[in-house]
């Protein structure tokens with residue numbers, strides 16, 4: 001649902017203005033650095049959790065770039081979020097070593113288990129550096145190895161609604 005006063009839809013609230021002020025401060029802080037756009041985008045995401053449409057406008061303005069330029073970079077890199085993070089995340093490795101020990105089936109099962117849940121994000125990653133203990137995954141930012149569908153459900157059982 002969108003509100004007329006949301007940061008991305010016109011008139012700003014006090015919080016929206018505060019957010020924009022933070023984005024502008026971060027952009028100004030890094031504007032003269034080499035590769036400033038990437039540095040600013042990482043800083044905004046790190047401090048505010050995601051990079052919204054109004055953030056793109058503010059960054060473009062401070063760095064003297066077009067909105068399309070900034071948006072293009074944000075949308076190109078999967079690590080940049082354009083929406084706030086969900087409450088829970090399941091990031092499963094689908095790289096070769098984990099694939100060879102069942103990562104594909106685990107990923108399919110996880111997608112199915114959390115289908116329709118907007119509070120849980122299931123996504124793929126490619127190697128978490130835990131190859132000897134695959135299938136590997138990050139559950140709410142914590143690394144787990146030797147995952148199975150059963151184990152995943154056990155680790156997330158308190159997320160049941």
Ligand code: FES
Nearest residue numbers: 093098128130131
């Ligand atoms: S291949 Fe999965 S952790 Fe390296």
